[in-house]
Amino acid sequence: MAVTIKEIASECGVSEQAVRAWCRRNHVAKDAKGSFAISETIKTAIYQHYRAIEGKEVSQHAKASCETCETSETVLISMLQKELDLKNKQLAVKDKQIEELxxxxxxxxxxxxxxxxxxxxxxALHAGTIQQQLAGEIEVDQQRPEAEQKRSWFKKLFRG
Incomplete structure (x- = not known):
């Protein structure tokens, strides 16, 4: 008869998630429905992991596993803190670059x-200069006698 994860968890005094995590860590195969296929050998290994056969106490292996998890967690936190510090330094550099830009x-x-x-x-200066030049030409033309202006126009026509 197949034993369920719920039954194993109850007998060992741990959560179902703990049993599933143990199965994942130990690469227990899954059946067609996607559930862990727990054979008698796997069941015995889970029981040995979570309790001693005689006294229902957590095995030394389980304690060592928890200590390893705590150490791994500390290392992970340290790595994440270093990564965070690096990102903060990079942000400070980028902020300075943005200020410079x-x-x-x-x-x-x-x-x-x-x-x-x-x-x-x-x-404006160029426009003023052009206006002065035009005003100067008009002024010069107005000072010449009319006959000279006509002759001047006539000379320009035949010379040009």
Missing amino acids: NARLAESSAALVAAQQTAQAAQ
Whole structure:
């Protein structure tokens, strides 16, 4: 007759999850339904793991296994802390890089604004110069007598 994980857990005084974890650690095969296939040999090994045959006390092997788990947990925590410290250092470096890039961006923006203002001033100066030149030509034309202006226009036509 097949024994269930629930029955084994109850007899050993542990949870079903503990028995399933033992089965996973010891690579117990699963049946077609996906449940662990617990043979008499596996059942005996589980009983020996969780209790001594005579006194129903946790075996030394189980205690050693728990100590190993605690040591592994400590090592894992240490590794995770080191990884976290490394990530924090990397973040600090990235924050500094972002600050430097923001400073460069601010400088570039200020230079762009200055260049735009210079271009606008140059355009205004150029427009003013053109207006002065046009005003000067009109003034010169107005000072010449009308006959000379006509002759001047006539000369330009045949010379050009």
